[in-house]
Amino acid sequence: MNPRENTRQLHLGSVDVGGGALVSVQSMCNTDTMDASATLAQITGLEEAGCELIRVALPSKAAYPSFEEICKKSPLPVIADIHFKHSHALAAISMGAKAIRINPGNIGDMAKVDEIIEAAKAAKVPIRIGVNAGSLDPYYKEMGGWSLSDKLIASSKAFVRHFESQGFYDIALSAKAHDVLTTIETYERLSEELPEIPLHLGVTEAGTFRQGTVKSSLGIGHLLLKGIGDTFRVSLTADPLEEIRVAWDILAAAGLRRRSPEIVSCPTCGRCKVDLVALASKVDERLQEVKAPISVAVMGCAVNGPGEAKDADIGVACGNGVGSIFVQGTIIKKVKEDEIIDALFKEIDERF
Secondary structure, eight states: OGGGSSSSEETTTTTSSTTOOEEEEEEOOOOOOOOOHHHEEEEEEEEHHHEEEEEEEEGGGGHHHHHHHHHOOOOOOOOEEHHHHHOHHHHHHHTTTTEEEOOGGGOOOHHHHHHHHHHHHHHTTTEEEEGGGGGOHHHHHTTTTTOOOHHHHHHHHHHHHHHHHHTTOOEEEEEEEESOOOOOOOHHHHHSSSTTOBEEEEEOOOHHHHHHHHHHHHHHHHHHHHHHHHHEEOOSSSSHHHHHHHHHHHHHHEEEEEESOEEEEEEOOTTTOOOOHHHHHHHHHHHHTOOOOEEEEEEESSSSSSTTTTTTTEEEEEEESSSEEEETTEEEEEEEGGHHHHHHHHHHHOOE
């Protein structure tokens, strides 16, 4: 059985996580939580891009009123991001957060964690236990001779077992590192040793857009292909909208979910007689407005298409100043180079 089908299912508002539910996409607001209007506007934009769960920081008591407004008006289930003060977690639960994320290792002591557990249990609010390499519980951080994966796994298991000993089972777990191989090893072992716990995947502090995309695609993609992971966030030092776009590209490439078009384009060579880079970029940009999960090919010459791109739903194979529009490998018309984009999208609009 696929590992993610074995995990317990959690209910975060309208979104199910675990138990064979669709792998869900998360992001986190980078607006000031005290600015409810800006935060809600960002959440709305992220929802339109495909975000399904949103994490919002609750850093201070002063942010309580705006956080409560965000929870009430958000089109997405809000996960409260809590660090250090257990009182913020208690407040988030009372103010309508659909889940909370805490790192028990930085809350203070387990008595305070137990208060959070009891409040979440009473409100039926799931908790994500977030164990990060950069903020490990000191007890595990100082373990000599242990690999980072060993420390992350031991800490994760200890927290999960403690929560379960308190009769609380609505748990998701993340154990992130910025190193891809450590992340993969940690999640593979957690999936084996805690097979019932839904896992939130991510390569933390992955970096700026290019490097973060590569690291996240490798780490998250590897795990998803093995059936590991119930929800995930692509962490980028970039606009959160980019996190959502990359996340859906990962899901589509893994054959799990698709909500937008896939572009298939060749890398160009000496046979190419058009500015394929510019052409493909313009097609990719206009495809952002298309919601159909279709495959669109942009090929530089007759060698690579429509023959090699015959599996695409629609596409263009370029020649010397012309483009052949084809549908599932069959050429339907030829147009001048400066007419390619409009002709291609006219066919997309009419057919899909």
